[in-house]
Amino acid sequence: MMLTLSPSARKSANLIIHFAERESKARYKRSLLGWFWSFANSLTTVAVYSFVFGAVYNAQPPITDNGRAENFGLYLFTGLIAWTVFTGVVTGCMGWLQDVSDLRKKIYFPTETALLGGAACNAIQTALEAAVLLVIMALFTNISWTALFLVFALLLTMMFALGVGFIVAVLNARYRDIQYLTGVLIGVGFFLVPVVYPPSLLERDDVPEIGRQLVTWNPPAIFVEIARDGAYFLQTPDPLKVLVATAWAVGTFTVGWLYFRSRSMEISEEL
Amino acid sequence: MTTGEITISDVSKRFRLDRDRPSSLKEAVLRIGRTTDIDDFWVLRNVDLHIEPDSFFGLVGHNGSGKSTLLRLIANIHRPTTGEITTEGRMSALLELGSGFHPDLTGRENVFLNGTMLGLTRKHMAEVMDDIIGFSGIGDFIDEPVKIYSSGMYVRLGFAVAVNVNPEILLVDEVIAVGDEEFQRRCMDHMHRLRENGTTIVLVSHDAALMRSLCDRVGWLDHGRLVEVGDPDDVIDAYLKHASQDEGDTLTARD
Numbered sequence: 086m087m088l089t090l091s092p093s094a095r096k097s098a099n100l101i102i103h104f105a106e107r108e109s110k111a112r113y114k115r116s117l118l119g120w121f122w123s124f125a126n127s128l129t130t131v132a133v134y135s136f137v138f139g140a141v142y143n144a145q146p147p148i149t150d151n152g153r154a155e156n157f158g159l160y161l162f163t164g165l166i167a168w169t170v171f172t173g174v175v176t177g178c179m180g181w182l183q184d185v186s187d188l189r190k191k192i193y194f195p196t197e198t199a200l201l202g203g204a205a206c207n208a209i210q211t212a213l214e215a216a217v218l219l220v221i222m223a224l225f226t227n228i229s230w231t232a233l234f235l236v237f238a239l240l241l242t243m244m245f246a247l248g249v250g251f252i253v254a255v256l257n258a259r260y261r262d263i264q265y266l267t268g269v270l271i272g273v274g275f276f277l278v279p280v281v282y283p284p285s286l287l288e289r290d291d292v293p294e295i296g297r298q299l300v301t302w303n304p305p306a307i308f309v310e311i312a313r314d315g316a317y318f319l320q321t322p323d324p325l326k327v328l329v330a331t332a333w334a335v336g337t338f339t340v341g342w343l344y345f346r347s348r349s350m351e352i353s354e355e356l
Numbered sequence: 357m358t359t360g361e362i363t364i365s366d367v368s369k370r371f372r373l374d375r376d377r378p379s380s381l382k383e384a385v386l387r388i389g390r391t392t393d394i395d396d397f398w399v400l401r402n403v404d405l406h407i408e409p410d411s412f413f414g415l416v417g418h419n420g421s422g423k424s425t426l427l428r429l430i431a432n433i434h435r436p437t438t439g440e441i442t443t444e445g446r447m448s449a450l451l452e453l454g455s456g457f458h459p460d461l462t463g464r465e466n467v468f469l470n471g472t473m474l475g476l477t478r479k480h481m482a483e484v485m486d487d488i489i490g491f492s493g494i495g496d497f498i499d500e501p502v503k504i505y506s507s508g509m510y511v512r513l514g515f516a517v518a519v520n521v522n523p524e525i526l527l528v529d530e531v532i533a534v535g536d537e538e539f540q541r542r543c544m545d546h547m548h549r550l551r552e553n554g555t556t557i558v559l560v561s562h563d564a565a566l567m568r569s570l571c572d573r574v575g576w577l578d579h580g581r582l583v584e585v586g587d588p589d590d591v592i593d594a595y596l597k598h599a600s601q602d603e604g605d606t607l608t609a610r611d
């Protein structure tokens with residue numbers, strides 16, 4: 086199939102490929118095991134959390150539709166994939182922009198291609214992780230067509246994260262401590278998203294109503310919930326949540342994109 | 357517009373010289389309510405210039421008069437504060453040391469990256485790779501990261517890329533002066549040939565003799581204003597006469 090693209094769109098596409106390749110090379114070089122390392126990383130996380138929450142705290146994983154108690158590790162991994170896309174892309178965007186800012190001071194190119202390229206690399210890695218998860222589920226537990234909602238949720242997460250990433254990247258080019266602030270917020274945010282604890286925990290009486298609403302309705306939490314509904318509980322997610330999630334993703338991406346485009350020419354003037 | 361044409365209409369460029377501009381959010385917050393005196397510095401003022409396709413245009417002016425800034429605006433690196441610049445055709449630029457090279461990539465990878473930025477295919481770049489390596493004369497260093505290059509090697513590779521991508525517009529700042537005698541001569545020859553093949557060239561140089569011999573037209577920038585444009589001999593004579601008048605005062609004071 087031949088895609089017909091305008092020359093400038095083709096140029097941008099090639100640049101995105103270049104930056105994606107560069108990002109994957111950088112990851113590969115950082116360790117001998119390359120891509121494998123990122124798998125090992127997620128698997129270790131899952132193993133550690135399974136042990137801590139399963140064995141030490143004796144937490145029971147939520148029972149799935151077909152009545153079987155499942156593996157807490159898989160439950161975690163499903164949520165963690167979405168959360169990692171969010172944090173990986175948001176933090177990545179600041180680095181990707183910083184990486185090309187010197188270059189951009191000397192030659193013109195559409196700066197957003199660096200961020201889109203980095204995100205593309207992240208997307209490929211995520212796709213591999215999701216594939217591993219689904220294979221494990223198919224072999225040891227169960228999967229259904231609803232796993233498509235995992236893919237859908239990851240796409241929304243990616244869009245949302247890019248929107249946020251565009252904004253923080255521009256701000257970080259101006260105020261260098263934005264990256265630390267973002268790091269702190271992400272650390273706090275992790276506990277506002279039911280990744281390591283089941284949402285049912287919120288039903289306890291000592292959780293204030295505001296906390297309950299926050300954890301139920303913040304965008305990453307909704308993405309995680311949709312992903313988990315589809316891949317882990319094998320059920321179709323709440324349509325209202327799907328709608329809200331889509332609105333968040335499309336809205337944030339659009340705002341971030343427009344903001345980035347309006348400020349990207351100024352990046353070459355930041356000293 | 358025809359290919360190779362450059363139109364600069366009423367362009368001004370302002371840089372903000374905010375010496376204690378906060379560089380972190382913390383500083384910015386601590387400084388809320390305090391008035392900062394922001395100096396506006398107009399590097400270029402109301403520049404109107406039309407460069408015909410197929411011509412060799414030279415820019416002269418004292419240090420800090422805004423020549424490099426004007427080239428950067430044409431190259432779309434900065435945006436004019438007011439006014440408009442339109443260019444037609446593929447543009448390659450050699451503006452400063454390491455122009456458009458990413459320090460961590462090897463020379464070869466940078467050549468491909470540059471090609472991509474100019475909208476050329478990998479295939480095309482692979483075809484001209486040997487020419488580029490040959491012209492630059494940097495040999496095996498092509499597969500080393502460019503951050504270990506010497507200034508001369510940077511310029512050699514930069515120039516080799518800039519002229520081997522079939523540019524329709526070529527912008528060259530005075531960087532080629534870093535190259536050795538032999539290399540500079542080859543650059544001049546090459547620019548001459550490009551010019552014959554219909555490339556529009558804009559060159560900044562302090563070498564009056566060189567400008568006289570190469571340029572069709574010369575523009576003289578003084579404190580960001582384009583004070584004269586025309587025949588190379590006339591403009592350069594006027595510029596040199598003016599320069600010798602206030603000798604010792606060649607550096608612009610920021611006003």
Ligand SMILES: Nc1ncnc2c1ncn2[C@@H]1O[C@H](COP(=O)(O)OP(=O)(O)OP(=O)(O)O)[C@@H](O)[C@H]1O
Nearest residue numbers: 354371372399417418419420421422423424425426
């Ligand atoms: N990013 C920037 N921020 C603030 N001021 C700048 C910036 N870039 C250039 N300037 C200022 O603009 C003025 C013109 O600079 P420019 O480099 O265009 O001069 P030039 O004519 O090329 O001088 P030279 O002959 O020394 O190369 C200088 O005073 C310089 O300090």
Ligand SMILES: [Mg+2]
Nearest residue numbers: 423424425529
């Ligand atoms: Mg200069």
